[in-house]
Amino acid sequence: MKALILDAQNQTANLCDIPQPTANDNEILVRVQAISLNPIDPLYVSHPLASSGRTIGSDFSGTIVSLGSFVPPGNNLKTGDRVAGFLQGACSVNERPGAFAEFLSVPWDLVWKVPDGVTTEEAAGVSLVALTAAQGIWYRLGLNAPFAYDKETVLEENPGWESSRIVRSNDPDVLNFFIYGASTSVALYAAQMVRLSAQASGKKIRLFGAASKARWELLKAEPYGYEHLVDYRDADWLEQVRELAGGKGMDYAYDCISEGDSVERVSATLGPNGKSAIVRSRAGGAWKADNLPVEPIYGAVWEGLGEEIQYQGFTVKKSVAAREFAVAFYKWLGEAAGNGLTPNPIRLMPRGLEKVVEDGFKLLGPGKMEDRGLGRTEEWMKPVSAEKLVYII
Ligand SMILES: NC(=O)c1ccc[n+]([C@@H]2O[C@H](COP(=O)([O-])OP(=O)(O)OC[C@H]3O[C@@H](n4cnc5c(N)ncnc54)[C@H](OP(=O)(O)O)[C@@H]3O)[C@@H](O)[C@H]2O)c1
Known part of the structure; x- marks a missing residue:
């Protein structure tokens, strides 16, 4: 062949x-x-x-x-x-x-x-970008997923995630979620997943995003439904996000670029107890930031394949929880695509x-x-x- x-x-x-x-x-x-x-x-x-x-x-x-x-x-x-x-x-x-x-x-x-x-x-x-987004939004940030998976094994493998999930149980009824790089392929799924989580939890989640102006019409429409967008090419986009949120920080942020100073600036959108996820590791050297309010959660999509992988100078450990999550996600995707995700x-x-x-x-x-x-x-x-x-x- x-x-x-x-x-x-x-x-x-x-x-x-x-x-x-x-x-x-x-x-x-x-x-x-x-x-x-x-x-x-x-x-x-x-x-x-x-x-x-x-x-x-x-x-x-x-x-x-x-x-x-x-x-x-x-x-x-x-x-x-x-x-x-x-x-x-x-x-x-x-x-x-x-x-x-x-x-x-x-x-x-x-x-x-x-x-x-x-x-x-x-x-x-x-498959790859949708699982990346599902891991970011549901598996790592812990928003409600529209399918069942074993959360206990996830927390056993990642004990550091537990405290932030407990804080989350006291979430207010309206949450702010910011997605940087909103027009990336990963983010197109992430936005849809945030909205599915809002439906599943009965909470309102206001979606904020950063993308070029040319994509705003697409991103405001179904199935993404962004409430507020800024252009990442504007030097003051961070101040614009703060203003649009009426001074309230983000409860969650997902940096779908994770390059240069993006992680630092995306972290600066977070309110107290805010939590963020990123797509590129510190170890890979694509971004640098000192003194972040909270260390963003990174993971490689490869974890879903359930095998140990040597990658970018570190080892991605074999993870039973991440494989089970991938299997549950793909089962749901096969049943629900069409009415679940576009x-x-x-x-x-x-x-x-x-x-x-x-x-x-x-x-x-x-x-x-x-x-x-x-x-x-x-x-x-x-x-x-x-x-x-x-x-x-
Ligand atoms: N951790 C993991 O396992 C994992 C898995 C998958 C992907 N990734 C990483 O995630 C990132 C996104 O992947 P993807 O496939 O979704 O990318 P992609 O679709 O190829 O991204 C293209 C988009 O990036 C936007 N963009 C470019 N520079 C930007 C900047 N400085 N700020 C904001 N947006 C910018 C462009 O926006 P406009 O057109 O609006 O200008 C364009 O729509 C990549 O770095 C990829 O390597 C990581």
Whole structure:
């Protein structure tokens, strides 16, 4: 089969012929039909952690070709079903599978069944960013999720989270939630999840966001429903947020950029007992901040895959709780997509795997958001804003 394979020495990936995988006992074999790109995919091709020969890429959707012998009957999966999920690609030091290939194998419970009404191309853009947002909003910040999962194991594994959750039980009826980078793919899900939590808890949550003005109309409309937006390019956006909130600080903040001074400024929006989550680690060096009022909660989406991962100079421990949460989330997504979450808008990119590095990776850049410079004029090479880049395989 064809697959995009890391060439670490030359910091690129090449289309190669490799043997087709087979499904282990608890896995399914998937014929990949669409993939979407995440910033993490080009980041670890330009700055390789892995050695040459690894299949790169995370997000996929496709159809089931075969099921391993331990895949439980009655799990509602069968040959020919459309499913979507994500793998780790070449984003770790230790050997992990990747998705940018014609076939892949994946644990049967870490995919979600794509419901009617969601296209295979849309589905390719969901799994990694939606789980990232679900971990941020529900698993880490502890807002009410619209599905059940084992919260005791979460707190056993993360005892530091407990005190802030107790404070949360005294929350007032109106909460303020600020999302920085509101037009990122992660944030498009985060906003929807905050609103689902508000419905589940019966509390009003006022959504504040920072995004470019060009995206405000989209973000104020359904299904996102921001009450107040500021433009992150305005030097005084932090003061604007404070003013719009009438002097009351944020109860929660989610920094979907976590670069430069964003973590410091997003933390400064918080009121007393406010709590925040971020998408990039201190250890990775994308942001710096001293004397934060409260240390923001970071986690890598890879935790959901339930395996130990060596990553960015530290080890992401194997987490039973994070895997169980991912399984519960994907089960709900497969049942509820359509009335639960709206898939992100997609940009269908021309051609397939052979153009991912040349076009898609150019658009996402080699690392930071501020490094996304282009100099290309084709229609499909305009800057990425509130959308996923999708290739048909
Ligand atoms: N921790 C994890 O496991 C995890 C998982 C997934 C993603 N991430 C990280 O999360 C971040 C977002 O990922 P994504 O896929 O959602 O990104 P994305 O969709 O590619 O982000 C594009 C958006 O970023 C916005 N943006 C660019 N610079 C900004 C700035 N300085 N301030 C505010 N907004 C800015 C742009 O907004 P406008 O168009 O409005 O200008 C654009 O809409 C990335 O850094 C990614 O690596 C982390």
